[in-house]
Amino acid sequence: MIYTYCKDALLFKRVSPIIYLKVILAAIIMISVTGYFMYKYGIKNSINEMSVEERITLVKENDPFSKEKMASMLGGLNVKFPWIPMAQSMLETGHWKSDIFFENHNLFGMKEARARITTAIGTNKNHAEYNTWRESVYDYAFYQNRYLNTIKTEGEYY
Numbered sequence: 001m002i003y004t005y006c007k008d009a010l011l012f013k014r015v016s017p018i019i020y021l022k023v024i025l026a027a028i029i030m031i032s033v034t035g036y037f038m039y040k041y042g043i044k045n046s047i048n049e050m051s052v053e054e055r056i057t058l059v060k061e062n063d064p065f066s067k068e069k070m071a072s073m074l075g076g077l078n079v080k081f082p083w084i085p086m087a088q089s090m091l092e093t094g095h096w097k098s099d100i101f102f103e104n105h106n107l108f109g110m111k112e113a114r115a116r117i118t119t120a121i122g123t124n125k126n127h128a129e130y131n132t133w134r135e136s137v138y139d140y141a142f143y144q145n146r147y148l149n150t151i152k153t154e155g156e157y158y
Contacts, residue, residue, distance in 0.1 A: 065096065065133045070107065073134065077141040080148065081157050085140060104129040107136040116146045 003012040074082035092109035093101040119135040120128035
């Protein structure tokens with residue numbers, strides 16, 4: 001049952017099921033008509049019309065790597081002890097100057113995962129390859145969640 005509050009009588013009054021059904025029907029009709037016209041007259045998101053390669057290029061060009069963005073992402077993903085993966089990334093990539101980083105977008109020297117979820121698209125130069133540097137960070141978060149989820153201290157992490 002649905003009720004509405006009447007301020008004058010200070011009581012709740014029952015709403016007729018017919019009125020409730022009319023409101024739901026009107027909402028369904030509005031959504032359907034809007035969807036039909038959007039489909040018929042081609043109101044589409046231009047990114048959906050792009051090929052996969054064009055999307056990847058757009059993301060790469062509009063989101064260059066920076067240490068600050070990586071640190072923010074590690075924090076946002078609740079990676080444990082984010083300063084450790086940051087230091088690991090600096091070591092693995094020679095302060096983000098290695099071929100593995102530039103060609104594979106691999107920040108951590110990760111190998112392609114075989115027994116867990118991964119964002120890697122394959123292997124290049126014996127290391128996991130990613131479409132973007134962000135996917136490398138996501139993959140590290142997946143790795144940590146799968147294999148390092150019980151650690152409680154920095155010592156255990158090392």
